Amino acid sequence: MNEPFWKTTELEAMTPAQWESLCDGCGKCCLSKLEDEDTGDIYWTSVACRLFDAETCRCADYEHRLSRVSDCVGLTPQNVRTIPWLPNTCAYRLVAEGRDLYWWHPLVSGSAETVHEAGISVRGRVSALESDLAEPEDFFAHMLAEEP
Numbered sequence: 001m002n003e004p005f006w007k008t009t010e011l012e013a014m015t016p017a018q019w020e021s022l023c024d025g026c027g028k029c030c031l032s033k034l035e036d037e038d039t040g041d042i043y044w045t046s047v048a049c050r051l052f053d054a055e056t057c058r059c060a061d062y063e064h065r066l067s068r069v070s071d072c073v074g075l076t077p078q079n080v081r082t083i084p085w086l087p088n089t090c091a092y093r094l095v096a097e098g099r100d101l102y103w104w105h106p107l108v109s110g111s112a113e114t115v116h117e118a119g120i121s122v123r124g125r126v127s128a129l130e131s132d133l134a135e136p137e138d139f140f141a142h143m144l145a146e147e148p
Contacts, residue, residue, distance in 0.1 A: 004107065005018050006018075006022065006091070006095050006100075006101060006107065007100065010077075011077035011080065011092070011095060011096060012077040014077075019077075021106075021107060022091040022092055022095065022107070023091065023092075024089070024090075024091050024101075024104075024105050024106060024115045024120070024121075025056075025057050025058060025106065025112055025115050025116075025121065026057060026087065026089065026090075026115050026120050026121040026122065027048070027052065027054075027057035027058070027121055027122040027123070027126075028087040028089075028090070028121075028122055028147070028148055029073070029075070029085075029086065029087070029090070030048050030049045030051075030052045030057075030059065030122075031044060031045060031046065031047065031048055031049075031122060031126075031148065032045045032047040032048070032049070032130060032139060032142075033045065033085050034139060034140075034143065040084075042084060042085045043143050043144070044085075044143070044144040044146070044147050044148055045139050045142040045143050045144060046122075046125055046126055046127040046128070046142045046144055046148070047126070047127065047128045047129065047130055047132075047133065047139055047142045048122070048126045048128075048129055048130070049069055049072065049129070049130055050069065050129050050130050050131035051065055051068065051069060052126070052129065054122070054123065054124075054126040055123065057115075057116070057121045057122060057123050075092055077096075080092040080093060080096050081096050087147055087148075088147065089102060089120055091105055091107075102118075102120075103118075104117070104118035104120055122148055125148060127142050128142060
C-alpha cells in the first residue's frame, strides 16, 4: 500500500495542489494574535481577518489575500518552520516536524467537515472581524486564555 504524500514528500517538493490540500480549514491562522513586545509571548484572540468567512472557515478572497491584507502571512515551506504562532494542530507544522496528520484532517477522514465536528476549527468562535474594531486596544477584550 502506498504511503500518503505528506509522509513521503518534503514540503519543498510538494506540488501546489498537495501544498494547498494540507490546509485543514481550521481558520486558526486567520485569527489575530497579540505579541508581548517584552517577552515575545503570543496571545490568541477571537478576532478574525476582515476577509475571513466565519461559517466556512476560509478566506473570502484567498487568491488576492496577500495584496488586500497587508499583514497576511502567506505560508511557505520555509516559514512554516519558523512561525511561532502556527497552531499545534496545523498540518504544515506537523509535516515539517515529521509528524502525522490527525484523524479529523480532511486528507485522512475524506471529509472537510471533520475538522469542525472534532471542535478543532474556529467555526462558531469568532467574536469580531478586524474591520469591526475601531482601536488597537479593542483587541484586548477578545483575548483568549489559550490557543483555540
